[in-house]
Structure formats: structure tokens, C-alpha cells
Amino acid sequence: MTIADTTTPVGGPTLPQERRLVTAIPGPRSQEVLDRKSAAVSAGVSHSVPIATVAAGGGVIVDADGNSLIDLGAGIAVTTVGNAHPKVVAAVQQQVAQFTHTCFMVSPYEQYVDVAEALNRLTPGDHAKKSALFNSGAEAVENAIKIARKFTGKTAVVAFDHAYHGRTNLTMALTAKNMPYKDGFGPFASDVYRAPLSYPYRDGGLSGAEAAKNAITMIEKQVGAANLAAIIIEPIQGEGGFIVPADGFLNALVEWCRANDVVFIADEVQTGFARTGTMFVSEQFGIVPDLITTAKGIAGGMPLAAVTGRAEIMDATHGGGLGGTYGGNPVACAAAIATIEVFESEDAPARARAIGDILLPRLREMQAADPRIGDVRGRGAMVAAEFVDPATGEPDAALTAAVAKKCIAEGVVVLTCGTFGNVIRFLPPLSISDELLREGLDVVADALANS
Numbered sequence: 001m002t003i004a005d006t007t008t009p010v011g012g013p014t015l016p017q018e019r020r021l022v023t024a025i026p027g028p029r030s031q032e033v034l035d036r037k038s039a040a041v042s043a044g045v046s047h048s049v050p051i052a053t054v055a056a057g058g059g060v061i062v063d064a065d066g067n068s069l070i071d072l073g074a075g076i077a078v079t080t081v082g083n084a085h086p087k088v089v090a091a092v093q094q095q096v097a098q099f100t101h102t103c104f105m106v107s108p109y110e111q112y113v114d115v116a117e118a119l120n121r122l123t124p125g126d127h128a129k130k131s132a133l134f135n136s137g138a139e140a141v142e143n144a145i146k147i148a149r150k151f152t153g154k155t156a157v158v159a160f161d162h163a164y165h166g167r168t169n170l171t172m173a174l175t176a177k178n179m180p181y182k183d184g185f186g187p188f189a190s191d192v193y194r195a196p197l198s199y200p201y202r203d204g205g206l207s208g209a210e211a212a213k214n215a216i217t218m219i220e221k222q223v224g225a226a227n228l229a230a231i232i233i234e235p236i237q238g239e240g241g242f243i244v245p246a247d248g249f250l251n252a253l254v255e256w257c258r259a260n261d262v263v264f265i266a267d268e269v270q271t272g273f274a275r276t277g278t279m280f281v282s283e284q285f286g287i288v289p290d291l292i293t294t295a296k297g298i299a300g301g302m303p304l305a306a307v308t309g310r311a312e313i314m315d316a317t318h319g320g321g322l323g324g325t326y327g328g329n330p331v332a333c334a335a336a337i338a339t340i341e342v343f344e345s346e347d348a349p350a351r352a353r354a355i356g357d358i359l360l361p362r363l364r365e366m367q368a369a370d371p372r373i374g375d376v377r378g379r380g381a382m383v384a385a386e387f388v389d390p391a392t393g394e395p396d397a398a399l400t401a402a403v404a405k406k407c408i409a410e411g412v413v414v415l416t417c418g419t420f421g422n423v424i425r426f427l428p429p430l431s432i433s434d435e436l437l438r439e440g441l442d443v444v445a446d447a448l449a450n451s
């Protein structure tokens with residue numbers, strides 16, 4: 001069995017791998033749930049696809065009316081091994097029947113240690129590493145900053161333009177975009193500074209070295225290495241628009257951090273775990289981060305996150321300084337162990353590259369035929385198209401929203417992103433079939449042609 005044919009949750013109904021519309025989206029049963037949602041759930045928790053989900057697997061999401069939508073979002077890069085992968089389902093079922101929780105800080109268990117060992121082995125670099133587990137990407141980022149501050153005895157942190165690191169107070173400060181992430185939620189955590197990014201499509205094509213020099217000059221003049229605990233960066237930005245920096249940009253930042261006793265944190269919450277065609281995207285840039293944060297794809301949909309890094313940095317914190325009631329929950333750990341086994345035994349990075357080999361040429365072909373696609377970029381199964389006004393090059397968020405809306409109406413789940421809201425991102429589960437992926441892209445092409 002390979003990732004591409006894990007369409008049948010163990011003991012569950014088979015899920016036909018097809019796009020099937022039996023009602024308009026949303027259908028009446030979904031609408032009923034959405035009406036109850038409006039009445040019962042905070043208006044702050046919005047959704048982009050107006051359906052009530054009842055099943056998902058392989059490359060489809062099935063709604064309460066029996067519509068089957070092609071999934072090109074994987075729950076924001078989470079269900080990389082597919083929804084309800086049989087091995088993950090079995091591991092979760094076994095663990096949940098064994099014990100659901102003790103709190104690792106009260107009485108530890110082996111499953112947490114297994115995950116830590118796997119992370120230490122799989123993350124870039126062959127130095128001694130240690131890990132700590134948490135519940136969400138934002139919590140991992142918060143802890144990476146705590147760890148870096150404790151280790152260096154310094155307090156300032158630098159994040160980058162277009163960054164996304166989460167929605168908690170410290171991570172809102174690190175995140176760049178105001179709406180919807182920060183507006184009205186201040187004051188934000190202090191001693192956080194923002195540096196310019198390498199954004200080849202929009203920075204006039206600066207080389208990686210030139211863009212890094214701009215960032216480093218800003219850091220040296222406005223923050224000072226003597227005050228700086230860490231810089232944190234997504235090696236390819238996720239919510240910011242799948243921005244791939246120019247070659248050499250990240251390497252120069254890492255080198256500068258090494259020379260200045262600054263901890264380099266790679267936030268691989270979205271890029272991690274086979275998504276980009278290697279286990280971690282840092283490998284593709286030839287960088288070895290001091291600390292790396294992971295979450296999303298780590299546990300087949302179960303909530304789990306981690307900080308992994310140099311043992312001497314991870315061990316600088318006093319006992320009791322890190323942790324949390326649920327961090328490294330045994331059921332989530334069992335899911336992670338099974339997920340990681342699937343990544344390794346089924347060569348998930350190769351599957352991600354194969355998906356990229358379908359996504360990139362098709363989107364470039366669409367770009368060649370339609371100047372409203374300004375840029376196509378990404379790696380593996382993490383690819384995006386940036387939409388612009390061809391006359392001015394200005395971001396076209398209205399077109400992007402219209403294309404996404406049409407795709408959803410036609411039964412294809414696509415997600416948008418970008419500081420300017422003008423990027424459609426493709427993050428399919430690796431369990432999607434080539435046929436379904438191609439059909440999904442046909443729908444995107446039609447949606448664009450009709451927008």
C-alpha cells in the first residue's frame with residue numbers, strides 16, 4: 001500500500017475518489033449546520049469552505065449533503081499522509097484504549113520519547129539534539145523563543161516581513177499581517193523587530209546576498225547583535241504567500257547568527273514533514289537551524305507540535321520551565337509515530353516531488369496563457385500562484401477571491417494566502433491521486449478563465 005491509495009479508513013466506509021456535486025455548495029444539510037454555527041460559535045472563528053464535513057480521505061472531503069470535494073488544502077498542510085490514514089487510525093485506536101493522558105510532567109511515557117528521538121534523528125544536522133513537545137504551532141514558536149532567550153541571556157527577537165507564526169500574544173507580535181491576525185488585539189509582546197525579506201518577485205530581483213545584507217544592516221543598526229536572542233523565519237513563508245527566498249539569503253542569515261551568538265530558528269510548521277519534497281525544507285537551502293519548530297503535518301491530523309534543536313540550547317532551561325498539561329499527549333504521539341513511519345516507509349518526500357511535477361508545469365502553462373498570474377512558485381506539494389493586475393503589477397485580491405469562490409462552488413477546495421490576499425496556494429494531501437489532482441487543476445483553470 002502506498003500513500004496514494006489509502007482511501008479507506010480502517011473499519012469505515014470506502015470513500016470514492018471523485019468530485020461529485022449533488023447539491024449547490026452549501027447544500028441544505030450543510031446550511032443547517034452553518035446556521036447553527038453562526039448562532040453558537042464566535043464570529044471571530046470564520047471558515048473559507050461553506051460545508052459541514054462528514055468524512056475525508058485520500059484526496060476528497062465529503063459533506064453532509066453527499067457532495068465530494070477535491071481537497072487541495074489538506075486542512076492547511078496538516079493531513080499530509082491523508083485523512084484517516086489506516087496506520088494512523090490503528091495507532092490512535094490502540095493508544096486511546098490503553099491510556100489517554102497522564103501528563104508527561106507527572107508520569108512520563110515512552111511514546112513521547114519515541115517522537116523526540118524521531119525528531120532528533122530526522123531534523124537537519126548531525127549534532128546532538130533534543131526536543132520538547134507542545135500542542136500547536138504557535139505554542140512551539142513561543143517556546144522556541146523562551147528557549148533562545150534563556151540560552152543567550154538576551155531578549156530581542158527579529159522576525160521578517162510577511163511572516164506568520166501564530167495567533168497567541170507573542171506570535172501575533174512576530175506575525176506581520178494586521179488583518180485578520182492582529183487588528184485590535186494589541187498591545188503586543190515587546191522587543192520584537194521586523195526585518196526585510198527576500199521576495200524575488202517583488203523586491204526587484206535582489207540576490208540572496210543583497211537581500212540578506214539589507215536585513216543584517218537593519219538588525220545591526222536598529223537592534224544590535226548584543227541584544228538579540230534569536231531570529232525566526234519560515235524558510236518558505238506559508239500564510240505570507242509561499243514566498244521562496246533567493247538562493248543564499250537564508251545561508252547568509254545563518255552564518256551571521258553563528259558569528260554573533262544569535263539563535264537561528266527555522267519555523268517549519270508549514271514546510272515540515274515531506275511537504276516540500278524533502279523531510280524539511282531547510283535541507284533544500286543547505287541550512288542547519290539551531291532550533292526548528294514543527295506542527296501541522298507531524299501527526300496525521302492530531303494536535304501536536306515540537307521544538308527540536310541543539311542539545312546545549314534545549315538544555316539551557318531549568319526543570320519545569322517548559323511543558324504544559326497536554327503537551328505531547330500520548331494519543332497525539334501515537335499518531336505522530338505512525339505518521340512518521342508512513343513518511344519513511346512510503347517515501348513521502350518522493351510523492352511530494354511527484355505532486356510538484358504536476359502542479360508547477362500546469363500552473364506555469366496557465367501563467368503563460370494568462371498575464372493575471374504574475375508568479376508561480378513553491379517546492380513539492382507546496383506551490384502557489386500570485387494574481388496581479390497585468391497593467392500595473394498590483395496585487396489582485398478580488399480576482400483571487402473570485403477564482404477561489406468559483407473553485408469551491410465547483411467542488412474543489414483551494415486556500416488563499418498572502419499579505420495582499422492575492423495568492424492561491426496548493427497543499428494537497430500526498431494521498432491524492434494524480435487524476436484527482438489534474439481534475440482539480442482543470443477546475444482552477446476554468447475558474448480563472450471565467451473570472
Ligand SMILES: *Cc1c(COP(=O)(O)O)cnc(C)c1O
Pocket residue numbers: 135136137138139141164165166167234238239267268269270271295296
Ligand atoms: C500554522 C502556522 C503556525 C501556527 O500554528 P498553529 O498550530 O495554528 O498554532 C506557525 N508558524 C507557521 C509557519 C504556520 O504555518
